[in-house]
Amino acid sequence: DQQVKQNSPSLSVQEGRISILNCDYTNSMFDYFLWYKKYPAEGPTFLISISSIKDKNEDGRFTVFLNKSAKHLSLHIVPSQPGDSAVYFCAAKEEGNQFYFGTGTSLTVIP
Amino acid sequence: NAGVMQNPRHLVRRRGQEARLRCSPMKGHSHVYWYRQLPEEGLKFMVYLQKENIIDESGMPKERFSAEFPKEGPSILRIQQVVRGDSAAYFCASSPFGGGAYEQYFGPGTRLTVT
Numbered sequence: 001d002q003q004v005k006q007n008s009p010s011l012s013v014q015e016g017r018i019s020i021l022n023c024d025y026t027n028s029m030f031d032y033f034l035w036y037k038k039y040p041a042e043g044p045t046f047l048i049s050i051s052s053i054k055d056k057n058e059d060g061r062f063t064v065f066l067n068k069s070a071k072h073l074s075l076h077i078v079p080s081q082p083g084d085s086a087v088y089f090c091a092a093k094e095e096g097n098q099f100y101f102g103t104g105t106s107l108t109v110i111p
Numbered sequence: 112n113a114g115v116m117q118n119p120r121h122l123v124r125r126r127g128q129e130a131r132l133r134c135s136p137m138k139g140h141s142h143v144y145w146y147r148q149l150p151e152e153g154l155k156f157m158v159y160l161q162k163e164n165i166i167d168e169s170g171m172p173k174e175r176f177s178a179e180f181p182k183e184g185p186s187i188l189r190i191q192q193v194v195r196g197d198s199a200a201y202f203c204a205s206s207p208f209g210g211g212a213y214e215q216y217f218g219p220g221t222r223l224t225v226t
Contacts, residue, residue, distance in 0.1 A: 099144075
């Protein structure tokens with residue numbers, strides 16, 4: 001039962017352009033959402049988060065948007081840089097301890 | 112301030128053997144989470160522990176898998192009588208507080224291969 005879905009397994013973007021990674025969820029009780037970035041042979045690294053009481057959170061080149069009515073989350077990276085090439089996971093949780101992760105989107109930024 | 116440490120990074124076991132995976136959380140973190148990533152899949156929650164307590168093991172298979180986080184020393188994920196389907200990357204994460212209100216910091220993972 002995949003409660004968090006990332007339907008695009010891969011995305012290629014030109015350097016300097018915007019990267020938009022998408023995430024959909026099914027559980028309306030989720031109240032906290034995060035994005036992680038993962039390089040090969042390394043553990044995921046926290047990138048940015050958003051609480052369900054907000055619809056946008058920005059940190060430098062990274063912005064997360066939350067649309068609760070659509071149960072949709074997106075991560076915008078602008079401008080994209082070659083070092084951003086990695087696998088991006090979205091995660092969500094409801095009150096409690098368990099995070100639910102998506103299957104990841106592999107981003108390639110082309111120089 | 113060292114990050115989350117996991118060892119070994121790679122572990123090869125024959126079917127039927129035991130696998131022990133270790134995780135040392137970040138300094139000051141008393142909450143540990145274990146996840147499994149199967150090929151082509153996302154991270155699946157397995158268990159959440161505090162020192163000497165299992166808080167949530169709803170993601171752990173009922174048999175052969177166990178986890179502990181003793182008062183002293185690292186957290187251990189133990190898999191008895193491994194089977195080929197146990198081959199995966201196992202990640203642990205730590206956080207300073209529980210309840211998921213804070214982001215989790217991940218270790219580099221242990222890649223288990225069962226032959």
